[in-house]
Amino acid sequence: xxxxxxxxxxxxxxxxxxxxGLLLMFLMPVILAVVITAIQNSTFELVNDNKIPLIxxxxxxxxxxxxxxxxxxxxxxxxxxxxxxxxxxxxLADAMKAHDALVAIIVPADFTSKIKMKAKIISAKALKxxxxxxxxxxxxxxxxxxxxxxxxxxxxxxxxxxxxxALKSAVSIVESKQILNSLYLRLNDEPMPSALEKxxxxxxxxxxxxxxxxxxSRNVPNATQHNIPAWTIFAMFFVVISLGSSxxxxxxxxxxxxxKTLASGYLLSLISKQITYLFVTLIQAAIIFAIGIWIxxxxxxxxxxxxxxxxxxxxxxxxxxxxxxxxxxxxxVFASTQEQANGLGAVSIVLLAAVGGLLVPSFAMPxxxxxxxxxxxxxxxxxxxxxxxxxxxNLKDIMMNLLPLLAITLLFQLITFxxxxxxxxx
Amino acid sequence: MNAPAxxxxxxxxxxxxxxxxxxxxxxxxxxxxxxxxxxxxNGAGKTTLMSCMTGIxxxxxxxxxxxxxxxxxxxxxxxxxxxxxxxxxxxxQELDPVENLEYFGALSGLNKKQIKIRSEELLTALGLWDVxxxxxxxxxxxxxxxxxxxxxVMHEPRILFLDEPTVGVDVQTRFAIMEYxxxxxxxxTTLIYTSxxxxxAQNLCNSFALxxxxxxxxxxxxENLLKKYGESGLExxxxxxxxxxxxxxDV
Numbered sequence: 023x024x025x026x027x028x029x030x031x032x033x034x035x036x037x038x039x040x041x042x043g044l045l046l047m048f049l050m051p052v053i054l055a056v057v058i059t060a061i062q063n064s065t066f067e068l069v070n071d072n073k074i075p076l077i078x079x080x081x082x083x084x085x086x087x088x089x090x091x092x093x094x095x096x097x098x099x100x101x102x103x104x105x106x107x108x109x110x111x112x113x114l115a116d117a118m119k120a121h122d123a124l125v126a127i128i129v130p131a132d133f134t135s136k137i138k139m140k141a142k143i144i145s146a147k148a149l150k151x152x153x154x155x156x157x158x159x160x161x162x163x164x165x166x167x168x169x170x171x172x173x174x175x176x177x178x179x180x181x182x183x184x185x186x187x188a189l190k191s192a193v194s195i196v197e198s199k200q201i202l203n204s205l206y207l208r209l210n211d212e213p214m215p216s217a218l219e220k221x222x223x224x225x226x227x228x229x230x231x232x233x234x235x236x237x238x239s240r241n242v243p244n245a246t247q248h249n250i251p252a253w254t255i256f257a258m259f260f261v262v263i264s265l266g267s268s269x270x271x272x273x274x275x276x277x278x279x280x281x282k283t284l285a286s287g288y289l290l291s292l293i294s295k296q297i298t299y300l301f302v303t304l305i306q307a308a309i310i311f312a313i314g315i316w317i318x319x320x321x322x323x324x325x326x327x328x329x330x331x332x333x334x335x336x337x338x339x340x341x342x343x344x345x346x347x348x349x350x351x352x353x354x355v356f357a358s359t360q361e362q363a364n365g366l367g368a369v370s371i372v373l374l375a376a377v378g379g380l381l382v383p384s385f386a387m388p389x390x391x392x393x394x395x396x397x398x399x400x401x402x403x404x405x406x407x408x409x410x411x412x413x414x415x416n417l418k419d420i421m422m423n424l425l426p427l428l429a430i431t432l433l434f435q436l437i438t439f440x441x442x443x444x445x446x447x448x
Numbered sequence: 449m450n451a452p453a454x455x456x457x458x459x460x461x462x463x464x465x466x467x468x469x470x471x472x473x474x475x476x477x478x479x480x481x482x483x484x485x486x487x488x489x490n491g492a493g494k495t496t497l498m499s500c501m502t503g504i505x506x507x508x509x510x511x512x513x514x515x516x517x518x519x520x521x522x523x524x525x526x527x528x529x530x531x532x533x534x535x536x537x538x539x540x541q542e543l544d545p546v547e548n549l550e551y552f553g554a555l556s557g558l559n560k561k562q563i564k565i566r567s568e569e570l571l572t573a574l575g576l577w578d579v580x581x582x583x584x585x586x587x588x589x590x591x592x593x594x595x596x597x598x599x600x601v602m603h604e605p606r607i608l609f610l611d612e613p614t615v616g617v618d619v620q621t622r623f624a625i626m627e628y629x630x631x632x633x634x635x636x637t638t639l640i641y642t643s644x645x646x647x648x649a650q651n652l653c654n655s656f657a658l659x660x661x662x663x664x665x666x667x668x669x670x671e672n673l674l675k676k677y678g679e680s681g682l683e684x685x686x687x688x689x690x691x692x693x694x695x696x697x698d699v
Contacts, residue, residue, distance in 0.1 A: 282502075
């Protein structure tokens with residue numbers, strides 16, 4: 023035991039004197055977590071909280087055009103810019119740029135007359151079908167010219183489709199209103215009372231949104247809940263830079279030769295490194311979590327909510343850390359130089375992070391990646407964390423994520439052992 | 449009867465991927481208390497033989513015993529008998545001398561108290577006490593050589609293997625190291641020494657072996673060897689037995 027504690031003490035001393043390595047391991051992931059959470063938080067806010075700037079060029083002077091504007095307003099997701107100057111402008115692209123608008127729509131001049139005609143035709147058809155009226159209008163065209171929607175090219179497809187859906191819904195309300203009015207007029211020879219119109223059109227059944235959670239909590243997922251677990255994993259795996267180099271350095275310098283002439287050899291050194299760096303990964307996680315909990319609210323970001331199952335969180339951290347350390351030692355054993363270890367380590371972590379769903383959500387990846395995703399240990403770490411942080415699960419719920427992670431870790435250990443034997447290091 | 453410090457029988461070793469042996473059918477005995485010098489041109493097999501004796505290389509042909517304990521990779525009990533001073537600086541440059549001695553002392557099986565006592569003794573004896581808290585990477589070459597030596601003798605080994613222990617040091621450091629080695633030997637430590645510094649070797653060693661192309665070609669006291677080959681010094685003897693041709697080989 024004294025040999026092991028002496029070795030751990032030696033590793034800690036060397037680690038603490040490696041200022042660049044410490045910066046890479048602690049400061050870099052913190053910066054990464056803060057910056058990326060801040061960026062993603064503004065995207066979340068754009069989608070969830072902020073209204074989408076929309077320019078409306080209303081060339082229609084009738085009531086349907088006005089009703090459409092009211093419907094768009096009442097949809098609640100748009101900040102409508104509608105001015106005579108913009109309407110008069112020939113170049114909508116310039117107007118969008120000048121007003122920072124992502125979307126613009128053009129309401130054609132004959133919008134009201136076409137909508138009204140369509141309403142009359144449909145109401146006549148409806149009355150004819152119940153034998154109340156002959157259909158004198160059915161032969162006329164029901165076609166209403168589409169509204170033109172212009173959008174900024176950076177807008178994502180899914181975001182664009184949502185906006186289009188909201189606009190279609192607004193048009194639909196206008197159309198329904200006109201049809202109802204037409205029907206009422208034909209049946210009663212007087213316009214529909216506005217109170218009744220309001221009651222018919224606005225008495226809709228709502229949709230209540232709830233994030234899925236296993237523990238019954240109703241935490242709304244936000245940028246912090248998504249990013250802190252993801253970038254904590256990334257930080258933990260980034261020990262490859264420091265640890266991989268440390269293993270290479272030890273192989274290269276004469277201390278390794280000396281270790282071979284001692285009864286307690288290189289294996290003890292590797293066990294010590296695993297313990298030391300596992301401790302480092304846990305500290306990394308503690309620091310990033312602490313920043314998420316206590317610092318984020320002071321810089322305008324949502325605070326991190328720790329999962330209710332703290333023990334499960336610790337188990338995930340422990341296994342993720344062990345996997346990261348095993349991977350780093352594996353890289354160190356096979357790399358011949360520190361440059362190789364650093365290059366290979368950094369590139370492989372970025373690749374594993376990308377494949378593992380840290381950079382792009384795994385559900386958004388092409389089908390061909392479905393199997394490759396499962397090979398990335400970062401994927402299993404992330405799934406386990408999301409199970410706790412976003413779904414409110416417990417240890418049992420995430421066990422199926424931890425088992426593959428453990429299997430990958432053991433594989434790294436086996437490969438390392440084989441490499442050590444092959445290179446006559448043990 | 450006491451077992452010899454080193455007994456080698458029919459040792460051969462070939463590096464993986466090589467077509468010829470680096471050492472072939474080596475038979476050698478070094479008695480306890482000797483100051484044994486192993487010499488030969490570059491690539492002759494000195495380092496390979498030293499690596500086999502210290503357990504660094506995993507040989508499969510032949511047998512080596514250190515004070516009666518067989519050298520092998522599975523039972524490393526022989527390790528406690530030996531100290532090794534490699535040609536490279538074999539310590540952690542990020543640590544200071546005390547921290548290096550603490551670490552290697554612990555791995556050699558010493559307890560906390562023994563480490564403290566031995567560290568003080570060695571750092572004082574080798575003139576490193578005043579710099580004991582400075583990181584070794586800031587040391588001169590001579591100071592690093594002394595740290596290298598101190599670590600190797602921390603656990604008071606019965607036999608000390610030295611692979612060019614004074615390479616690249618000034619006269620003062622060389623003198624100090626040689627003095628220290630002689631003192632160790634007077635206290636019973638067997639020295640196995642290899643170097644290209646033949647003058648230094650002639651002063652230190654009382655038993656010599658010449659190795660060339662993986663085979664021991666001569667082994668005796670210097671006096672007997674000089675008499676046998678009609679030479680007046682070790683350098684002349686060396687050239688006579690190994691020739692003047694360059695021995696540049698792949699490592």
